[in-house]
Structures are given as C-alpha cells and as structure tokens.
Amino acid sequence: MMVDQVVIPALKILIVLNAVLVGVTFMVLLERKVIAWTQARLGPMRVGPYGVLQPIADVVKLMTKEDITPVKADRWVFSVAPLIALIPALIVFAVIPFGPEVSLFGRQVALYITDLNVGLLYVVSVASIGVYGIILAGWASNSKFPLLASLRASAQLISYEVAVTMTLVSMIVSAGTLSMVGIVNAQESQQVWYLFVQPLAFFIFFVGGLAETNRAPFDMPEAEQELTGGFHTEYSGMRFALFFLAEYANMIVVSAVATTLFLGGWLRPFPNVAALSFLDLVPAWCWFLAKTFVFLYIFLWVRATLPRYRYDQLMRLGWKVLIPLAIANVVVSGLVKVLL
Amino acid sequence: MPQEFVPIVLFLLVAIGFAGVTLLPSRLLQTNKYNKVKLDPYECGIQPATDARDRYSIRYYLVAMLFVIFDVETVFMFPWAVILEELGWFGLIEMMVFLFILVVGFVYAWKKGALEWA
Amino acid sequence: MTTDVRPMFDTDELVINMGPQHPSTHGVLRVVLRLDGERVVGSDVVIGYLHRGIEKLCESRDWTQIVLLTDRMDYVAAATNNIGYCQTVEKLMSIEVPRRARYVRTIMAELQRIASHCLWLGTHAMDIGAMTVFLYAFRERELILDLFEEYCGARLTYNSMRIGGLPLDLPPGWDRKVLGFCDVMEQKLVEYEELLTNNRIWLERTKGIGVIPAEEAVAIGLSGPPLRGSGVQRDIRKDEPYAAYDEMRFEVPIGKACDTYDRYLVRLEEFRQSVRIIRQAVEGLPEGPIVGKVPRLIKPPAGETYHAIESPKGELGYFIAADGKSTAPYRFRVRPPSFCNLQALPRLIQGHLVADVVALIGSIDVVLGEVDR
Numbered sequence: 001m002m003v004d005q006v007v008i009p010a011l012k013i014l015i016v017l018n019a020v021l022v023g024v025t026f027m028v029l030l031e032r033k034v035i036a037w038t039q040a041r042l043g044p045m046r047v048g049p050y051g052v053l054q055p056i057a058d059v060v061k062l063m064t065k066e067d068i069t070p071v072k073a074d075r076w077v078f079s080v081a082p083l084i085a086l087i088p089a090l091i092v093f094a095v096i097p098f099g100p101e102v103s104l105f106g107r108q109v110a111l112y113i114t115d116l117n118v119g120l121l122y123v124v125s126v127a128s129i130g131v132y133g134i135i136l137a138g139w140a141s142n143s144k145f146p147l148l149a150s151l152r153a154s155a156q157l158i159s160y161e162v163a164v165t166m167t168l169v170s171m172i173v174s175a176g177t178l179s180m181v182g183i184v185n186a187q188e189s190q191q192v193w194y195l196f197v198q199p200l201a202f203f204i205f206f207v208g209g210l211a212e213t214n215r216a217p218f219d220m221p222e223a224e225q226e227l228t229g230g231f232h233t234e235y236s237g238m239r240f241a242l243f244f245l246a247e248y249a250n251m252i253v254v255s256a257v258a259t260t261l262f263l264g265g266w267l268r269p270f271p272n273v274a275a276l277s278f279l280d281l282v283p284a285w286c287w288f289l290a291k292t293f294v295f296l297y298i299f300l301w302v303r304a305t306l307p308r309y310r311y312d313q314l315m316r317l318g319w320k321v322l323i324p325l326a327i328a329n330v331v332v333s334g335l336v337k338v339l340l
Numbered sequence: 341m342p343q344e345f346v347p348i349v350l351f352l353l354v355a356i357g358f359a360g361v362t363l364l365p366s367r368l369l370q371t372n373k374y375n376k377v378k379l380d381p382y383e384c385g386i387q388p389a390t391d392a393r394d395r396y397s398i399r400y401y402l403v404a405m406l407f408v409i410f411d412v413e414t415v416f417m418f419p420w421a422v423i424l425e426e427l428g429w430f431g432l433i434e435m436m437v438f439l440f441i442l443v444v445g446f447v448y449a450w451k452k453g454a455l456e457w458a
Numbered sequence: 459m460t461t462d463v464r465p466m467f468d469t470d471e472l473v474i475n476m477g478p479q480h481p482s483t484h485g486v487l488r489v490v491l492r493l494d495g496e497r498v499v500g501s502d503v504v505i506g507y508l509h510r511g512i513e514k515l516c517e518s519r520d521w522t523q524i525v526l527l528t529d530r531m532d533y534v535a536a537a538t539n540n541i542g543y544c545q546t547v548e549k550l551m552s553i554e555v556p557r558r559a560r561y562v563r564t565i566m567a568e569l570q571r572i573a574s575h576c577l578w579l580g581t582h583a584m585d586i587g588a589m590t591v592f593l594y595a596f597r598e599r600e601l602i603l604d605l606f607e608e609y610c611g612a613r614l615t616y617n618s619m620r621i622g623g624l625p626l627d628l629p630p631g632w633d634r635k636v637l638g639f640c641d642v643m644e645q646k647l648v649e650y651e652e653l654l655t656n657n658r659i660w661l662e663r664t665k666g667i668g669v670i671p672a673e674e675a676v677a678i679g680l681s682g683p684p685l686r687g688s689g690v691q692r693d694i695r696k697d698e699p700y701a702a703y704d705e706m707r708f709e710v711p712i713g714k715a716c717d718t719y720d721r722y723l724v725r726l727e728e729f730r731q732s733v734r735i736i737r738q739a740v741e742g743l744p745e746g747p748i749v750g751k752v753p754r755l756i757k758p759p760a761g762e763t764y765h766a767i768e769s770p771k772g773e774l775g776y777f778i779a780a781d782g783k784s785t786a787p788y789r790f791r792v793r794p795p796s797f798c799n800l801q802a803l804p805r806l807i808q809g810h811l812v813a814d815v816v817a818l819i820g821s822i823d824v825v826l827g828e829v830d831r
Contacts, residue, residue: 009347013354039593063366071379072391083359090355094348114347121418122348142393143381144474148496148812155400158407165414172421216587217659220813227812228480233382238366242359307659308587310813311496312456315403319455323410323446327439330417337424338432385479386488 012113016093024248025055031300038304059241067237070141077140082235082242085133088126089249095119096256097181099266099285111266111285112181119180120172123257124165127212130246131157134231137243141234150231152220152311157212159318164208166326167201170333171261174198184265193264200329202262204322206298209254211318214247216303220311255295256288263291402454413442471499478507482585482816485826489803489815496811501804505797508830516790521547521621521756524787529615531794532828535574537566537606538769540619545700546765546776547621548750550758557702558746559623564702564739565636566609566618567767568732572643573602574770574823575725575732582722582820583654586663591653598646601639608632621756623749633740640733647729655726664719668806668818671716678805679798682772683728684822687713687721694768705742706735718821725823757785771795771823792831796824 029044029051036043044051069075099111116122131154138150172178174197175186187194195202211218227233232243259265266284270276309317381388417435424431449455472493477483486507492500512531516524528539541563548555555563580595603613608629610618618625654660670680675688685692693710695703711727713720760782766775772795779789799822806818 005343005346006350009350010354013347013351017351017354017358035589039590040597041593064369064371065366066370066372067366068378070381072381083356086359087352087355090358091348091351094351113351114344116344116348121415139393141381142391144383144388144472147393148472148474151400155403158411159403162407162410162414165411166417169414169417169421172418173424176422176425178418178422219587228382228384237370238363242362304590305653306588307583307654307657307663308813309659310663310811312811313662315455319406320450327443327446330421331436331439334421334424334432334435338429384475384477384488386475388475 008109009113013094016098016113017090020090020093020249020252021245023252024245025059027248027252027296028058028244029055030296031303034297034300035304038301062238062241065237067239068234070143070234072142073234074140074142077136078234079239081133081137081140082239082246083133084136085130085246086242086249088129088133089246089253092123092126092253093256095122095180096253097184097260097265098288099283100184102284110181115179115181117182118178120168120178120183120261123180123253124161124168127250127253128157128161130250133243133246137235138231141231143234145227145229146231146233149220149227149233152227153214153231156214156218156220156311156314156318159315160208160211160218160322163204163318163322163326164212166323166330167204167208168261170201170326170329171198171205173330173333173337180260180265183261184267187264188267193262193267195262198262198329198333200325201333202258204326204329205258205262207317207322209258210299210302211314213250213254213299215251215299217306217309218314219303219308220314251296251299252292255292255299258295259288259291263295406449406454409445410442413438476815477504482581483819484581484824487800487819487824487826487829489807489819491807491812491815493812496813498807498810498812498815501807501815503800503803505800505826505829508826510831512831513790513792517787520785521758521787524790525619525621526615526617529617530827531792531831532574532769532771532774532796532825533614534577534825535570535770536614536616537570537618538574538767538774540616541567541701542765542767542769542774542776544619544621545767546763546778547756547758549765550761550763550778550780551621551756553622553752554750555623556747556750557744559748559750560702561739561743562624562628562748563619564706565736565743566606567701568736568739569602569605569636571732571770572729573599575729576602578725578770578820578823579650582817582823585816585820586660588653588657588660591650594646594649594653598643601642605632605636605639608635620749620752622752623747627748633743636736636740640737643729643733647726651726654722661719663813663817664722664821665715665717667718667810667814668821669715669717670802670806674805675716675802678802680772680802681798682768682770682795682823683721683724684799684802685772686711687724688716689714694766694773698766700765700767702739703735706738708735718817721821755785758782762789766793769795771825771828772799794828794831796822796826796828800824800829 033043044054047053047057069078094113095116097112097115101108101110135150135154138146141147171194174194175183177183177186232240235243266288268276268279268282268287420431420435474491474493475488476491477488478486483489488504488507490502490504491498510530512527516527519527525540525543528543529536531539576595576599580592583591606616606618607613609632610616610626670688672688672690675685676690680688681692689712691710691712696710708731711724711731713724758780760780762777762779764775764777766773773793774795775793777791777793778787781788802822803818807815810818
C-alpha cells in the first residue's frame with residue numbers, strides 16, 4: 001500500500017523532474033542551435049563537441065554569478081517571485097501522460113504520475129498560477145521597465161488564457177472527459193487524432209500557447225528591443241535562472257499538453273490505419289516525446305521567422321479574433337455532438 | 341482526500357524543495373562585491389528621477405475584470421462539456437442561452453471600446 | 459473605453475529614460491519618454507554621449523589628416539564620408555579629378571550605401587523582432603567589407619580616398635568580384651523581401667506608423683530616404699551630380715504613404731538601384747590616372763565652400779573655410795544627415811506606443827557617431 005501510494009509516485013516524480021530539468025537545459029541549447037542554423041550561423045561550438053556541453057557551462061556560470069537585489073526592491077517578494085513562476089510550471093507535469101501502463105520488473109506501472117479525473121482543469125489552473133510570479137517580479141523590482149513588462153505580461157497571459165480555456169471546452173465536448181489519460185484513450189477508441197476533429201481548436205491552442213509562454217511573435221513581456229530585459233531585468237544569477245527554467249518548462253508543458261490533446265498523446269501516427277501497426281513496435285512514450293519535440297521545434301521555428309506583434313495588436317488578436325472564434329467553435333462542437 | 345492527489349502534493353513538495361535547494365549552492369558559490377551603482381534600479385544608465393510605483397494609466401483593470409468574467413464562465417462550461425452527450429438537446433440549448441448572454445456582454449464591451457488597448 | 463472617461467482616473471505620466479544604455483537606440487541615443495499608459499505624450503531627445511569634437515579637432519590637423527577623422531563620423535559608411543570631404547577640398551582648390559577616380563568613387567559610394575542599408579535593414583528588423591533578417595543582412599554586409607578590405611586593407615574605417623583622387627588603384631580582379639557580389643546581392647534581396655515585405659506582422663507594425671507629410675518633412679529638414687519616403691523627389695546624386703553620377707542611369711524611388719513602411723520600401727529599392735549603378739560603373743570603368751594634379755603641399759586659397767553629397771542616410775554636407783595661410787582648415791563644419799533627420803523623432807513618435815518608438819528610431823536610420831561627431 002505504502003509502496004503504491006508513495007514510493008512509486010516519488011520515484012516517478014524524481015524521474016520526471018530530472019527529465020524536465022535536463023530537457024530544459026538542452027532546450028536552451030537546441031534553441032540556440034536551431035536559430036543559429038536558420039540564420040546561417042553555427043551557434044555555440046566551444047564547450048564540448050558542437051557545443052553540446054554548453055548547458056552545463058551555462059548552469060555553472062549562473063550558479064557562480066552574484067545574485068543582486070536592487071536597493072529599492074521589495075526583498076521578500078523579489079526573492080519569492082521566481083519560485084512562484086517555476087513551481088507551477090513543474091508540478092503541471094504530474095498529470096501529463098507520457099505513456100500507457102507498462103509492466104516493469106513484474107509490476108504494472110503507469111507512465112504518468114497520476115491520473116486526475118479533472119486533469120485538464122488542473123493543467124489550466126496550475127499553469128496560470130505562474131503569472132503571479134511574473135507580475136510580482138515586475139512589481140517587486142521597483143524599476144520602470146520590469147514594471148511595464150510585467151503588466152504587459154499579465155494582461156497578455158490572462159487574455160490568451162480566456163481564449164485557450166474556451167477552446168479546451170470544445171475539445172472536451174469531443175472527448176467527453178477531463179482526464180488527460182482519458183482524452184488519449186478517447187482518441188484511441190475514436191481512432192483519430194483530435195487535430196483532425198478540432199483543427200480550429202488546435203490553431204487557437206497553438207497561438208494561445210505561443211502567447212502564454214511569452215514566445216515570439218508574442219514575446220512582448222520580454223521584448224528586449226523595447227523593454228530591455230522585460231520583467232526579469234533586475235534579476236541575476238540563480239534567481240534569473242529560475243525564470244528561465246520556468247519559461248522553458250512552460251514551453252514543454254504547452255507542447256506536451258498539445259500533444260496529449262490534439263496529437264493523440266502516446267498513440268502512433270494514424271491509429272486508424274491497421275497497415276501501419278508495425279509502428280507499434282516503437283515504445284509509446286517515444287511517440288509522445290517525438291511529437292512533443294516537433295512542437296518545441298515549431299516554437300523555435302516561429303521565433304526565427306516572425307517579427308514581433310505590437311502590444312495593442314496582440315490584445316486585439318486575443319480578444320477580437322481568438323475569443324470569438326473559440327466561442328463559435330464551442331457552439332459548433334456542441335451542435336455536432338448532439339446531432340450525431 | 342482522493343488518492344490521486346497524493347502524488348501531486350508530493351510533487352509540490354519536491355518542486356519547492358528543488359527550487360529552494362538550487363538557490364543554496366549559488367549562495368555559497370557566488371562572490372558578493374558591494375557597489376552602490378550596481379544596486380540601483382536599471383533605467384538605461386540614468387538615475388531614475390521618479391519612483392516606479394506611480395499611478396499611471398494602463399488598461400489593466402478592465403482586462404482583468406473581463407478575464408474574471410470570461411474565465412469563470414468557461415469553468416462553468418467544463419462540466420457541461422463533459423456530460424454533454426447525456427444532456428443532449430436540453431444541455432445544448434441551456435448552454436446556448438448562457439453563451440448568448442455572454443456574447444451580448446462581450447459585444448457590449450467591444451462596442452464600448454473596452455477591448456482597445458492603449 | 460473612449461477618451462471621455464479618462465479624466466475620472468487620476469493617473470500620472472510615467473517618465474522613462476530610453477537610452478543611452480538601451481539595446482535598440484542604436485548606440486547612445488537617449489530619449490526621455492513621457493508615457494500615458496504605453497502611449498507617448500511627450501519626448502525629449504538627448505544627444506552628445508558620443509561627442510568627440512571631430513569638427514574642432516579637424517581645425518588643428520592638416521588637410522590630408524582629416525580624411526582619417528571623417529571615417530569616425532558615420533562609421534558604417536566611412537567611404538562616403540571620405541568622398542564628401544575630398545570633394546569639398548577639391549572644390550575649394552579647383553582640382554580636376556580624373557575620370558577613373560570618379561568612377562571608382564561612385565562604386566565605393568554605392569557599395570557603401572548597400573553596406574549601410576544592410577546594417578539599417580538588419581537593425582530595423584531586429585528592433586521589430588525579426589532577428590533572422592538581422593543576420594542575413596550582416597552576412598551580405600560582410601561581403602562588402604571583404605571587398606573594401608581587399609581594396610584598402612581596412613574593414614570599418616577605410617581612409618580610402620585622397621584629395622584629388624584615390625590612394626591606390628584597384629587590385630587586379632577586384633571589378634569581377636564586385637560584379638559577382640552584385641549578383642549575390644540581388645538574390646539575397648529576394649530573401650529579405652520574402653521575410654518582411656508581405657509579412658502581415660511586419661505590415662501591421664510599419665504601415666501608418668510615423669506618418670510625416672511632404673511639407674512637414676521639408677520643413678524639418680529631413681533628407682535622404684526619410685524625405686523620399688514622404689514623396690519628395692530629392693536626391694543629390696540626381697540634382698547636383700558629383701563623382702560619376704551624371705553618367706549613370708538610375709531612378710530615385712519615392713514613397714507615397716509617408717510612413718515607416720514606405721521608408722522601408724524606398725531603401726529596399728535603393729539597394730536595387732545601387733546594384734544597378736555599380737554594374738554600370740564597373741562595366742564602364744575607364745583606364746587612366748587615379749590622381750589629378752595635386753600640389754605637394756595642400757594649402758587651399760582663402761575662401762569657403764559648402765559641398766554636399768548623398769550619403770546613405772541623406773544629405774552629408776561639409777562647410778570648410780580656409781584662410782590661405784595655415785595648413786589646417788580655419789573652420790570645419792559638417793551637416794550630418796543623421797543629426798538633421800533625428801530632429802523629426804519627437805514629432806514622429808508623438809502619440810505612438812513604446813513599441814513604435816524603436817521602430818521609428820530604426821526607420822530614420824541614425825548613427826550616433828555622426829549625430830554627436
């Protein structure tokens with residue numbers, strides 16, 4: 001009893017946490033490499049072969065850097081804000097299903113930490129706690145650029161939050177469950193990825209995901225050309241690194257959630273085509289990681305390609321385009337569900 | 341408490357622990373050199389003339405209010421979406437009425453210019 | 459909510475310093491912005507952080523040494539500065555420059571225009587968040603720097619002109635390399651345009667931003683692409699031809715909408731026209747001497763003159779007074795295009811958002827080395 005309740009989850013948590021942290025550090029390297037290649041550059045090449053050890057060097061550097069608290073800052077809030085940004089980004093992974101149940105050392109082990117019946121709601125609510133970290137960081141710095149940036153960030157995040165959450169409603173209409181595992185199972189039983197059932201929802205989720213993770217072309221909160229460093233201008237050393245971790249962890253969360261909801265999670269491509277069943281030889285969690293990776297790659301690709309929106313244009317896109325589309329999508333999904 | 345939440349509480353503790361622990365070694369490793377100018381808030385190399393916490397106009401309040409309205413409505417829609425299949429036409433029409441009221445409010449806010457930023 | 463509600467809220471203006479230490483003020487420009495929310499209600503442009511007293515310094519150097527100092531003004535278009543200065547002195551001393559030298563000067567000036575516009579395009583796009591264009595443009599700029607390096611050994615501050623002509627003849631095979639570069643540049647321009655010209659975000663960010671009508675542009679004293687972007691057909695290369703421009707066929711692109719997007723289009727078209735001029739000049743490059751008849755000791759007769767050329771950023775004018783006795787100018791004064799164009803900035807950013815400020819600084823293309831001298 002104790003083993004099932006505590007020890008196995010604890011082991012899984014440690015594995016997931018490690019994977020996420022390693023993923024994040026190498027995500028930074030990947031970003032630098034991919035963008036460098038897009039721009040006819042090489043990217044980091046000095047630390048290790050092809051610069052693969054760059055993340056380690058980065059961590060060491062950030063560890064040994066002085067951690068500055070500006071004199072005018074609110075010390076307590078200033079210190080806590082990075083934690084508030086990071087912790088939600090990590091604990092969202094508790095409900096991400098990396099794979100189905102597999103037998104490991106003679107024991108049935110599920111490749112997810114837990115399966116909540118309100119999993120999706122948990123993702124939405126926990127992920128949105130992170131915005132407090134950003135707004136508190138900007139306010140506590142007591143410096144104008146971070147303050148402006150954090151106000152921008154929070155307004156942006158909550159605006160796109162509405163669109164994304166609304167979109168998820170139409171997703172749930174299709175799946176009929178809030179459990180993340182249940183959604184993948186629904187896609188398995190309906191023999192289709194929801195990307196093809198809900199293309200509009202996928203589009204809104206993707207755009208909203210870019211905006212919610214402050215990624216280009218919606219990277220206004222940290223638009224360095226306008227607001228110098230954004231909300232973390234005053235941060236340095238390890239506390240800055242925590243914001244960085246949070247941002248990249250959030251990217252992985254959005255990619256993983258998008259994979260689960262729209263790309264069939266751990267299912268192989270084209271689950272409805274029996275002729276492709278040889279693809280099942282690849283472990284399910286590999287499919288999940290591969291799809292997540294594709295998503296992350298698109299994040300980087302978009303960043304390398306597009307200019308940045310202006311703030312009012314961003315808000316206009318969120319409120320006047322995505323939200324009406326999301327509402328319309330809910331109506332249509334509901335109608336279709338009831339009619340069929 | 342439902343048992344599925346136990347791992348989440350565990351994860352929360354681990355995450356807090358991790359975040360705290362990462363800050364520790366950096367506390368020990370870093371060098372601290374006092375420099376008055378370094379501790380000033382950054383404003384492009386100029387001494388800030390005014391405090392950053394003035395009251396200035398940013399259309400945050402309206403957006404926040406709209407967010408609260410919309411997000412709460414969306415949360416109402418979550419359970420509806422899950423059991424729509426059982427509710428059938430009744431559920432759909434109920435939700436359409438609900439959405440209609442929401443959209444009326446939305447259009448009003450739009451026409452009033454509440455969605456114009458800056 | 460509309461403006462009539464605003465007085466209800468008692469809010470203060472936010473005064474924020476943008477620069478001198480800011481990633482997108484192109485050096486050490488400082489703009490003190492007064493903001494209402496994110497809207498600019500007032501601004502002060504503060505310059506002088508890069509002042510080195512070049513004009514005064516020139517008055518204690520002899521005439522040949524000054525070429526070197528002019529490099530340090532608009533350091534992204536050093537050859538243009540050299541040419542402007544040398545032509546002014548030649549005008550003062552009535553020196554005839556050989557045709558070959560004039561052709562080479564034309565090639566240099568146009569290569570420099572492309573290099574400068576590459577830098578402008580890169581940083582302007584970067585300010586608006588398109589970071590890939592930045593590196594693409596710098597990649598092509600590098601090719602031009604290589605050409606300059608082959609010609610005069612330097613990559614940034616060339617010291618590449620002499621009073622009366624050129625210091626060196628072209629290295630063998632240089633002209634073919636220049637033609638090769640022209641082909642590359644034309645292909646790469648298509649790449650830039652694919653990334654920006656029809657990009658919806660780019661259009662939204664630049665169209666209708668910083669509109670300055672033609673009369674106002676003239677009144678403020680704009681010159682170069684910002685003036686032509688406002689629809690004024692004024693290009694010194696056409697109106698008062700110098701070097702070999704009277705023998706070249708090219709068009710002067712002008713804009714209609716007077717906004718950031720049209721200034722962008724004007725400069726992009728100037729890329730093409732520059733390539734066209736370079737092709738003509740290289741193909742028609744005459745043989746002959748590279749230096750005119752210049753006295754051993756350069757000492758212009760007493761008098762003063764003003765001569766302007768079309769630098770990549772606008773009208774670059776030199777006013778030089780000589781007393782006929784000393785070997786240094788009596789008075790040396792530069793009319794830098796960036797300085798005069800910068801005057802339009804407060805007018806341009808009025809009423810726009812913070813994000814537009816960086817777009818507009820980029821759109822008038824200032825180099826602080828030239829503004830402050």
